[in-house]
Amino acid sequence: MKLLIVDDSTLIRRAIERFANKFQFDEIRSANNGANALKEFKSFLPEVVTMDITMPEMDGLTCVEAILREKPDVQILVISALADKSTAVEAIKRGASGFLLKPFTEETLITSLEELFEE
Amino acid sequence: MDETHLKIFIKGTTNYFGQIAREAAEIGTPYLKEDNDNVILDYSAVIGISGSYRGCVYYTAPKEMIRKLIIHMGEHNADDALCADFVGEIANTIAGNAQEELGAGFMISVPIVLAGNPGSVRFPKDAPTFVIPIIWQGNKSYLLICVGESITA
Numbered sequence: 220m221k222l223l224i225v226d227d228s229t230l231i232r233r234a235i236e237r238f239a240n241k242f243q244f245d246e247i248r249s250a251n252n253g254a255n256a257l258k259e260f261k262s263f264l265p266e267v268v269t270m271d272i273t274m275p276e277m278d279g280l281t282c283v284e285a286i287l288r289e290k291p292d293v294q295i296l297v298i299s300a301l302a303d304k305s306t307a308v309e310a311i312k313r314g315a316s317g318f319l320l321k322p323f324t325e326e327t328l329i330t331s332l333e334e335l336f337e338e
Numbered sequence: 339m340d341e342t343h344l345k346i347f348i349k350g351t352t353n354y355f356g357q358i359a360r361e362a363a364e365i366g367t368p369y370l371k372e373d374n375d376n377v378i379l380d381y382s383a384v385i386g387i388s389g390s391y392r393g394c395v396y397y398t399a400p401k402e403m404i405r406k407l408i409i410h411m412g413e414h415n416a417d418d419a420l421c422a423d424f425v426g427e428i429a430n431t432i433a434g435n436a437q438e439e440l441g442a443g444f445m446i447s448v449p450i451v452l453a454g455n456p457g458s459v460r461f462p463k464d465a466p467t468f469v470i471p472i473i474w475q476g477n478k479s480y481l482l483i484c485v486g487e488s489i490t491a
Contacts, residue, residue: 228427228430230411230427233413234411234412273430273446273448300430300432300435301434301442301446302437302438303441321431321434322353322357322358322431323357
């Protein structure tokens, strides 16, 4: 199983990678905005994606839709600081499998990924 | 922006440090920024606010505090680029979390990050700028809030 981490913060990408190592992904790659994520996705074809929303070039919700057009069965966990409930609802409407609010901890990230895998 | 709004950002900051640093940050008494106050430390980040509100959220912190926080988060090497990146993420998270009470109309931009001292930072004149001191492990950083409601025709 492969994981693509999408976030414009290097520190957050590294933290997610470190925390997600518990799941023993075969390969983990990352991208720093939606446009780069879409390019990476097409060649990498991961089963799981974590996706920030507020990013330059292409925002995360637009990227969620674009990725799902490429591979409808991919599991996408949106991880964002945007705390209005409508953001999480919109993410799910656009096809995300879950939503995790920043700031997150190792425990909350692992729980969110476990919930994703249970689906 | 009044006291109630400031409390939203204080709550967000307290929550942020409680989660990330697992050690509470002490919040100093907020005050109004004067024109000649230059609150600029080693790393700073600005988030533009649009939608139902306009203005900016600005966070500035000393190198020592940011390095300590990064190492606390499990990184071994807190270089300049990572410190600047992290300050942007702190500003982004505190501003984004404010949506919980201000609503989706409180729209945030991606952070603009500054490393080093640019000399001065200009804030919009049409709303007051509040300064919230944040002390963590003896280091002092500042969150500046300059936000007003958008004027609609």
